Amino acid sequence: MNKYLLLIIIFCAGCGGYVCELCENPYNVTDGLPKPDHTEYFDISEGNGDVYGVHSIGTFYIDINNDGKKDKIKRGHFVTMTAHGYDFYEIELHNGKKLDLPGFRTIEAAECFLQFYHFQFEPEFQLTKISRPLGKESWTQLTPIKIEKFKIINDKLEKISTKSHKPMCDVRAVKF
Secondary structure (H helix, E strand, C coil): CCHHHHHHHHHHHCCCCCCCHHHHCCCCCCCCCCCCCEEEECCCECCCCCECEEEEEEEEEECCCCCCCCEEEEEEEEECCCCCCEEEEEEECCCCCEECCCCCECEECCCCEEEEEEEECCCCCEEEEEECCCCCCCCCCCEEEEEEEEEEECCEEEEEEEEEEEEECCHHHCCC
């Protein structure tokens, strides 16, 4: 076992049931979005303390297609009673055109992420999707990773490259 992974497991076991940043994101990777311009929170707790549903939606106003006008990116967070919550994304250009990708959301488990997105704004907008299939035996079974890069071309998200990467558990560990 990788000595750093062992250290993270030991550290996370010591979280005492509390969510700690290292346990949630051991690779210290973000989706590249800045602090939201606006965040809306939703009450998703049920009377018995269980939670399930959209917890929050952050809205970001950023010119992503270099037309001098602010476009809108939304990132929502869906919470479940398990470790399988996820973030979902929506992109809308200033002209009202929505940029969509099938399955435009993260795929998260307690042990690892199977799908993750990274937004880059400089020198120009680029979106990177890092994903892998679920293992036949478990979420943690190592499977090959695919890295896809997208740019805005004619008001659409167009794939500009696809690259394979060695099998891993958590796609956030990929250096892109």
